[in-house]
Amino acid sequence: MSVIDLIMPKLGESIMEATILKWHKKTGDTIKMDETVLDIATDKVDSEVPSTAEGTIQEILFKENDVVPVGTVIARILSNVHVANAKSIHIPQPIVEEVAHEEVAVPYTAATSTTSVSMNGGAKFYSPLVLNIAASEGVSMSELEHIIGTGNEGRVTKKDILQYVAQKKSGHTTSTPVTILSSATHEPAKTPVNIEKGLDTYGGNIEIIEMDRMRKLISKHMVDSKHTSAHVTSFAEVDVTNMVLWRDKIKKEFEKREGEKITFTPLFVEAIVHCIKKYPWLNSSVDGDKIIVKKDIHIGMATALPTGNLIVPVIKYSNQLNLAGLTRQVNQLANAARNNKLKPDDTQGGTFTLTNVGSFGSIMGTPIINQPQVAILAVGAIKKRPVVIETAQGDSIAIRHMMYLSLSYDHRIIDGALGSTFLNAVAKELEHFDINRSI
Numbered sequence: 001m002s003v004i005d006l007i008m009p010k011l012g013e014s015i016m017e018a019t020i021l022k023w024h025k026k027t028g029d030t031i032k033m034d035e036t037v038l039d040i041a042t043d044k045v046d047s048e049v050p051s052t053a054e055g056t057i058q059e060i061l062f063k064e065n066d067v068v069p070v071g072t073v074i075a076r077i078l079s080n081v082h083v084a085n086a087k088s089i090h091i092p093q094p095i096v097e098e099v100a101h102e103e104v105a106v107p108y109t110a111a112t113s114t115t116s117v118s119m120n121g122g123a124k125f126y127s128p129l130v131l132n133i134a135a136s137e138g139v140s141m142s143e144l145e146h147i148i149g150t151g152n153e154g155r156v157t158k159k160d161i162l163q164y165v166a167q168k169k170s171g172h173t174t175s176t177p178v179t180i181l182s183s184a185t186h187e188p189a190k191t192p193v194n195i196e197k198g199l200d201t202y203g204g205n206i207e208i209i210e211m212d213r214m215r216k217l218i219s220k221h222m223v224d225s226k227h228t229s230a231h232v233t234s235f236a237e238v239d240v241t242n243m244v245l246w247r248d249k250i251k252k253e254f255e256k257r258e259g260e261k262i263t264f265t266p267l268f269v270e271a272i273v274h275c276i277k278k279y280p281w282l283n284s285s286v287d288g289d290k291i292i293v294k295k296d297i298h299i300g301m302a303t304a305l306p307t308g309n310l311i312v313p314v315i316k317y318s319n320q321l322n323l324a325g326l327t328r329q330v331n332q333l334a335n336a337a338r339n340n341k342l343k344p345d346d347t348q349g350g351t352f353t354l355t356n357v358g359s360f361g362s363i364m365g366t367p368i369i370n371q372p373q374v375a376i377l378a379v380g381a382i383k384k385r386p387v388v389i390e391t392a393q394g395d396s397i398a399i400r401h402m403m404y405l406s407l408s409y410d411h412r413i414i415d416g417a418l419g420s421t422f423l424n425a426v427a428k429e430l431e432h433f434d435i436n437r438s439i
Contacts, residue, residue, distance in 0.1 A: 004053040006037060006075040008068045017069045018042045019129060019158055020062055029057045031077060038074070041213065047344055055079030065159040066151060067129050130161050136216050137165045214309045225371045230411035233366045234420050236427040240382060241401040243267060243433040250439050257439070258324050266326035268354055268379055269299050271429035273318050276352060279422045281414060283351045285372040291413055300350030300370060301330065303337040304360075311337055312370060314350040323439070358382065364404040374410040375419070377426065379403060403430075 008018060018040040025037050034050045037057075041047075058078040062068055126134075126144065134144050139161065147164050149156035202208065211219065247262060254262045276283045276297055284293045297319040300312040313333035318326065336342045352373055357365040358381035365378040380403055387400040405427055409419040 002079055003058060004055070004077040004079050005073045006049070006052060006077060008040070008070050008072045008074050009049060010070045017067050017129070018047075019067050020064050020074070021046065022064060023060060025057050025060075027057050027060055031055060031057055042344065046340065051077065053077045053079040065157055067158060126156060129158055130156055132220060133158065133161050133165070133216070136220055137161075139165065139168075212307070212309070214305075214307070214311075218310060221371070222368050225368050228371055229369050229374070231366075231369065231408055232411045232414075232416065232419060233406055233408045234416070234423050235364060236405045236407075236423050238403050238405055238427045238430050239387065239400050240403050240430050240433070242435040243430055244382060244401040246433060246435050246437060254327075254439050258327065260324070260327045260331050262323075262327050263330065264379075264382075265301060265330045265354070265356065266323060267433075268356075268377075268430075269301070269315060269318055269326050269330070270323060271426050272299060272352065272354060272377060273297055274429055275422055275425040277319065278425060279418065281418060282375045282409070282422050284374055284413070285351075286374065286410065286413060287372075294351045296351070298349050298351045300347075300353040300373075301333070302353060302355035302367075302370075303334055305337060305340075311342065311347060312350060312353060313337055313342055313346045314348065316349065353377070354379070358403065364406050366406060367408050369408055369410055374412075374414055375422075376408050377423075378406045378408075380405070 019042070021039040021041050023038045025031055031037065031051045031054065033052075033054045036048045037051050038049050039046060040049055056078045057075060059076040060074075061076075062074050068074055130144075133139075134141075143164075144156065144161075147156050147160055148154070149160050151157040151160070243264070247264065247267070251262055254260070280293050280295075281291070283297055284291055286292070296317055299315045299318040301315065302310055302312050305311055313336070315321070315326065315329045315333065318329075321329065333342070333346060336346065350370065350373060353367075353370045353376040355365070355367050355376060355378045357367075357378050361381055363380040363383065365380070367376045367378045369376050382401050382403045384399050385402045386397050387402060389396050389398050389400075405423060407419055407423040407426075
């Protein structure tokens with residue numbers, strides 16, 4: 001008999017901790033190799049943690065909603081298999097090197113975001129998840145310091161901060177003067193801090209819905225992007241008649257040969273990749289006063305989830321895939337997103353994002369840049385419209401398949417000339433699509 005430690009896996013270079021959402025097993029339960037033990041969540045994606053051995057759950061060390069650093073032992077499995085034969089979790093790491101601004105910044109300065117003075121003079125640690133919730137809910141640092149934590153060593157957990165927020169909104173928190181102890185002398189500080197009573201009032205016939213975890217993260221990510229990048233959006237109108245007719249002509253044969261249904265998305269991705277090769281600054285990020293130009297092209301595609309939330313799985317090395325490969329990746333990632341089967345690595349490392357607002361009927365949009373990228377392209381709905389066609393014999397009016405493109409880009413490094421030139425290059429790629437192209 002041997003005891004196997006189940007470790008909180010590292011879910012990417014920038015992920016330092018995860019929240020335990022649900023335990024599927026309890027102490028004393030039997031477990032098979034690779035059977036799901038628990039569900040965890042990061043600020044990127046939810047994921048399942050499989051068992052690294054077959055045996056019996058001997059001990060569970062953390063509760064649901066606890067925030068646990070990666071590499072920490074979260075459970076122990078009593079196994080008949082010798083420890084040398086135990087299988088360890090392998091989660092692929094992103095190949096692309098991430099720049100310093102890949103992570104969304106915590107909304108407090110370093111001096112106060114990770115530690116504060118506790119009531120007994122010791123240091124108090126706050127996880128980025130707790131700090132993000134505090135920031136989004138308007139909980140000040142002075143309030144946070146006086147929330148009694150139920151985690152290890154009095155640590156404030158996600159459950160604690162959410163419970164405090166709920167009490168604050170209901171008006172159940174009290175306005176009590178609290179004395180802060182000096183970290184140096186352990187004596188009362190001169191200025192007491194008051195926790196103010198908060199009560200939001202709403203009038204009329206309304207329904208109040210609490211944001212879920214992902215919606216709060218999306219909200220913060222979008223606001224931070226607006227604060228980070230100087231957004232500019234340019235538009236172009238495209239005649240995609242040749243592309244539409246070509247797809248209609250080959251889609252049955254393509255599915256029969258490749259085993260995949262071809263949508264317009266891989267055709268858009270292909271055009272974007274061709275143009276990024278000509279204008280590589282669109283495939284970059286900003287790190288302080290440095291421009292980091294990425295040589296590999298990883299296209300993120302914004303995907304709506306059944307919950308109504310949005311996630312951006314990434315087609316890695318899009319510049320190395322042919323149309324069949326792009327189609328396969330698009331379909332696999334979209335299906336994984338719809339069925340909540342995306343792995344953490346599937347949403348990391350994107351260098352440029354495509355969002356299809358047309359799939360919901362919009363003819364155009366002004367998308368928000370997905371940090372730390374510098375550009376995002378929105379494709380609108382394809383509509384038949386009468387269009388003036390210029391020929392050597394004269395002008396005529398014809399019914400064509402038309403679409404709008406909108407490119408939002410970071411004006412800190414992408415000027416209007418470059419942004420518009422890139423956008424028109426994508427438009428020409430789509431407009432001059434070879435209707436006689438073979439598959």
